[in-house]
Amino acid sequence: MVRFDQLKSSFWRDGPGEALTDDALARAERELSVRLPAELAELLRLRDGGTVADGCDAFPTREPTSWSETHVPFDLLHGVGSGAGISLLDSAYLVGEWGLPASIVLLSGDGHTWIGLDYRRSATPAVTWFDADRETELPLAPTFRDFAEGLVPAANFPWA
Template sequence: MTRFDRLKPTFWEDGPGEAATDDTLAAAERELGVRLPAELAELLRLRDGGTVAAHCDAFPTREPTSWSETHVPFELLNGIASLLDSAYLIGEWDLPERLVLLSGDGPTWIGLDYRRSPVPAVTWFDADFGTELALAPTFREFAEGLVPSASFPLA
């Protein structure tokens, strides 16, 4: 069993809930003009967005960000309706084009970054500072790299 397969059943704080369907995922991909990562689709088929479990609510960084010297938060994964708001939010926050925003509420965001490839990297964006930081080359590597925010010292 892969690390992702072990993560998947415990990913959501409250367990499975109302799930995205294959039809809603396909419609979202058409509207967004991208292919969503298979692992993201698997998580959304369990629950169409919401709070993630405490054991996977942060991603460690090699460089400091405006959030922390050591990590970025990932407390919420957007569902389909929020993913579809990406274009509006990109315009509002002056973010680069070709993103699908996974999490955040401005000015900081974590997004699928399709600027260089049809297989998106996962990137941190800070609209206030105009900075970005590559977190993982794929969504799967991002998901498998999630850790508890409680594992980091308080700043």
């Protein structure tokens, strides 16, 4: 397992980019009505969303999902800025559109499957996998830090 402090410098595929400002982070937290995990904020201060490096583009699972028997993909992390395509700020709309539980901030996904910060039980969110088509969910990690430190290369997994 890679420690978060070591992961930060190699998290983004294209390295640092346009960073999230403290003002934009504060506005996002007000709009989302949550406090984002400090580690997520650290990553977004390096680059406000984008493609993650190959070394951390999957999370191993203990149960099979519709994606794989062994893992879920995490090739993209949504940012806050308008140039990032889908944004963390689109979570409320997407949660409603895809019939996901309330109190979720979506980190990554394609509509059918999502990885999100799950605030339903605590102000410190767990990270959960949601399959909108199958109406299932799978807890991945108790905190965003645990999630980030558990990321591994998707290339480690067979595609059988």
